[in-house]
Amino acid sequence: MIVCVCKGVRCSRVRAVIGDGATTVDSVGAACGAGTDCGSCRGMIEDMIEEALEDGAMARVDGRGRTHLHVAQPAA
Numbered sequence: 001m002i003v004c005v006c007k008g009v010r011c012s013r014v015r016a017v018i019g020d021g022a023t024t025v026d027s028v029g030a031a032c033g034a035g036t037d038c039g040s041c042r043g044m045i046e047d048m049i050e051e052a053l054e055d056g057a058m059a060r061v062d063g064r065g066r067t068h069l070h071v072a073q074p075a076a
């Protein structure tokens, strides 16, 4: 499913970016472009970040102090 029509970014890409540590809408946009044009998808991206955090995402901090989240993928 496409989350960001303007940039053609799929749900799976946004989840991957969140899993790599993007925990704000702006950081998701910086990583994949989602939410950086008209902005109408920003609420959906924010919901995806909140869901990932609420669903017990496993966080770890790497050697550079960056946070990485393991985000469970929904069943197909």
Ligand code: FES
Binding pocket: 003, 004, 005, 006, 007, 034, 035, 036, 037, 038, 039, 040, 041, 042
């Ligand atoms: S739909 Fe994502 S910026 Fe327009």
